[in-house]
Amino acid sequence: MMNKKYLITGINGFVGKYFVDVVRANESNVDIMGLGLEEKTKVKNIKYKSVNLCDADKVYDVIAKYKPDYIVHLAAISSVAKSWEDPAGCFLNNNSTFLNLAEAVRKLGLKTRILSVGSSEEYGPYKKILKEDLDLHPTNPYSVARVSQEYMSKLYVDKFGLDIVMTRSFNHIGPGQNTQFVIPSFINQLIKISSGEIENKFMVGNIDVIRDFTDVRDVVDAYYKILTMAPNRSVYNVCSGKGVKLRDIINSTSKQLGIKPNIYIDPTRIRPNDVKMVIGDNTKLKKELGWKIRYKLDETIADMIDYIKTR
């Protein structure tokens, strides 16, 4: 039997290398190609191509040649803040990268299964636990793009028989995440406070908002299960199902570091439209695909502290 071939876009992002890990842990013989904008990749023992996914012809050529069994589409401009800086660019970029992949598979008549990664942002401002059957009310350019991507995915399945499975992924955290994101940024600052590198003055915004965090290693395990086991056209929340305050993460980190940070609320960091609570329901993922959470929040934080300290 031929080795299964995985094509992973956005391989140089936070999630890419972890997805490679989960594939290797589950399959002994496997063929992996990563795509990224950078000239080279740091992910080991994979094929790599530097490709701008907005270039439909290049995407077509890569897929025509490689003929992947699976496409894991991780590439995206996934920052809500950035999507406000360049709404049209973010919207068009996210949609065209996905559509170029889907069109290539369609035009080539391949049986490739595509994992289309979406976002909890698609739901918009609900005041309840977010379940997959809720209507979507996106409130920023990034999430409008994700909703379109999901709609278009379903049309490609229904009309052209493509094989596409979808996620609505909630916040994920873990070692290696860029310190521009809120949790690694907090941990980084708290480490610097503990080492005396900066004074004990911890400036924050609203740390009482509740979010749903999943360890990136559990996230890729979910992605692998969805990719290899889920029915065509299905959509899964990928989330812990638990609400955690940013304050709780600060407390856990501080305890592990043995410090007591002096917390100051910086009013300029309070975003008035921040949704108070974002918690997902992960029943579908657990029941249908047997997914389980393996990393407790404290362990994830411990690993993130280790990772940042050793840099």
Place this chain on the structure above:
Amino acid sequence: MMNKKYLITGINGFVGKYFVDVVRANESNVDIMGLGLEEKTKVKNIKYKSVNLCDADKVYDVIAKYKPDYIVHLAAISSVAKSWEDPAGCFLNNNSTFLNLAEAVRKLGLKTRILSVGSSEEYGPYKKILKEDLDLHPTNPYSVARVSQEYMSKLYVDKFGLDIVMTRSFNHIGPGQNTQFVIPSFINQLIKISSGEIENKFMVGNIDVIRDFTDVRDVVDAYYKILTMAPNRSVYNVCSGKGVKLRDIINSTSKQLGIKPNIYIDPTRIRPNDVKMVIGDNTKLKKELGWKIRYKLDETIADMIDYIKTR
């Protein structure tokens, strides 16, 4: 006082010249610029520029120079059938043309009001009268693009203070409509049968589907009212509020032509997924903006017969 300046995209399409007519009927001194892909326009006494709206820089330059008070965005790939032939192209084209206009207005800090034309297709397959407050469930690439356009419009208003009013326009018909569309195509064939140019054998698909048709002259009257009177960020159905079977239109046309067509159902023309009934509620447009229907269906058909006969 300076003349009001109207920028009309897609000026060479079916609706363009009618919109110019309604502006001229309502305002004595007015400045109109049309944009189209063609080298020249047939619309008289307006400024005209040949511009591909997908070219963000060109769109920016036109708007920077002209500084319109109003943008009427009629340009679109608006055929559902064509959107299935090139899903990615239709989706990206429709969104990028709109976004390039909105971005130019945003970056230039203009007070321009934009009319964003949407579609009844945005609703998807409901079994009831379509009202503006229903959730949207688009089921083809064209309508997914329209839904995105509407979401993005609202974000531009909420976040950047742009002034955008929106429609969900139902089927419109009238003299000058391309005979590729179903109603002019029917009328054209029936005229040929009545003149003996073709034999009396009228091949149709499912002519018992119910649709909501509005005369294009009533449509542009609605657009003008929405553009000049509606509150920012509002969305209006533009429709007659009445359901008509395609069969009724064949009957009215035949009666006016004094013929009895022999109708044959061609099973290959039956589209299994055709929604049985699409009827809109136009209460909001009538109550809030005082819009009234002036053209009865029989009059519209008479005018369409005249138009086609004189060609």
